[in-house]
Amino acid sequence: MxxxxxxxxxxxxxxxxxxxxxxxxxxxxxxxxxxxxxxxxxxxxxxxxxxxxxxxxxxxxxxxxxxxxxxxxxxxxxxxxxxxSKFSVEKILEARFIREALELAVVTAVAEQPDEGLITECESILAEQKLAADNDNALAFQRLDDHFHQTLSGRTGYARVTQLIESEKAHMDRVRNLSLHIRGQYHRVLEQHQAILKALKKQDPEAARTAMATHMQDVYKVLAVIPREHPEYFSED
Missing domain, CATH: 1.10.10.10 (Winged helix-like DNA-binding domain superfamily/Winged helix DNA-binding domain)
Structure with missing residues (x-):
């Protein structure tokens, strides 16, 4: 029922x-x-x-x-x-694969163009995200996570990039929210965002790609825990 x-x-x-x-x-x-x-x-x-x-x-x-x-x-x-919809591991991994390709292209392009306004905006977003983490506000934390990535993709000048990332990440959103209840996950995500921003400040495309790849691959850690804790949430792929 x-x-x-x-x-x-x-x-x-x-x-x-x-x-x-x-x-x-x-x-x-x-x-x-x-x-x-x-x-x-x-x-x-x-x-x-x-x-x-x-x-x-x-x-x-x-x-x-x-x-x-x-x-x-x-x-x-x-x-x-x-x-x-129930979670689909296959769709989550496919979405991660596509999103990683897009996000790596985004940070590469952004790191090659100095933009003090972008750095200031991202620092503000991460400060708010830390506050959301301190208050254990998972939904606010996730919205700020989205805002961080949208801010980066918006700087490419290609509107469809943001739209494509948004459409692909839908399969990951709920798992991302559940993952924030894993011990240390708030801190881990914030550290990953800070590493991305640090690379952008240095205008280092390779470091930015490495930091973003680490961030995108975090879903593997999540999928090692969530299906075991909540098997009822997953469909049979």
Missing amino acids: PRKVTSPSLTRKRRVAGDRPVSVQIYEFIRDAIINMEFQPGQMISETALAEQFSVSRTPVREALIKLANIGFVDVLPQRGTYV
Whole structure:
């Protein structure tokens, strides 16, 4: 039987802001709930319940779920309903492979171009990320992680690079969130980000590539732990 939503944050009434598309706001709400594991892998998502929660028709909810299906967060099964996608080790590793290739190209390009504004912005992001780690705020930490990488890719001048990285990392996002509960993971990620930034400050493309590769390959450590602790979250590839 599908598990029911029990978290108060997933059942209380919510207002939608008038300055942004409703479907986008619902999409962001569901996406964050999935990343934060409030909606768990294999759990059924009710269009009707979400429409009632936001006091809207089912149309914007359906639009949000279609978008989530496109990035691999939910499975829409005809005549059966919509379910949070289970983790796929194969898809996670494929996403890591593709993302690493893109991220290495990004830091190589960025390291070759001195940019004091970029360095200052990244230092600010990492300071906020440390604060999120100190407060054990996994969702905020992950958002800042994304912001760090988006800031780097944005400096390449190629908009599609950021879009491609975003689409590929979706399969890794929830595992990344779970991994932050592994002892020492906050510190490890921060150290990896700081190593990347140090290489960029020195305008050393090779050191930047090495630091980014280490960061991207951290998922192997995570996959050595999470499937063993939460086998119910994983699909059979």
